[in-house]
Amino acid sequence: MTLSLHEISVGMFVPFLRNLSGLLDKAAAHAEARKIDPAILLGMRLYPNMYDLAQQVGEAVRHAVVGSALLAGREPITFAAAKPDLAEQQRRIAAAVDFVESLPRAEIDAAGDKDVAFRLKSGTELPFTGRSLLLTFTVPQFFFHVTTAYDILRHAGVDLVKKDFLGRR
Secondary structure: OOOOHHHHOHHHHHHHHHHHHHHHHHHHHHHHHOOOOHHHHHOOOOOOOOOOHHHHHHHHHHHHHHHHHHHHOOOOOOOOOOOOOHHHHHHHHHHHHHHHHHOOHHHHHOOOOOEEEEEOOOOOEEEEEHHHHHHHHHHHHHHHHHHHHHHHHHHOOOOOOHHHHHOOO
């Protein structure tokens, strides 16, 4: 059985972005029930030198959007630099899902040997082929940030289980 690049990218990003949205729904309910400012949850981190929850969500979205856009040869959507609240995080996830789903499957599938460069926030460009971008960088980065967001919320006491991370299959 052969997996296409579209299945490995869009096919994985979309359900896990939706799961991430579900995690944020549970975070909002947790904050409301305990009368906690949701901004406190968004500012939480697992360790002082790690990104906070807001940045973890932002990086998951960024890797899904930029990685998919690079494969499809399209410009990625961008978001305002302002620090988003929970509602804005949800809008950004929804926009990311809409964007990656709109990209042409054939162009993504044909990008395996295509030369692409992922630009880090520092401006440094990392060269890849489409296939190596997905398998060695974008997908691992995406899952790192989604997992860390889940872990931050669990650490904060949000009632989550593995099924919330994996989604209902």
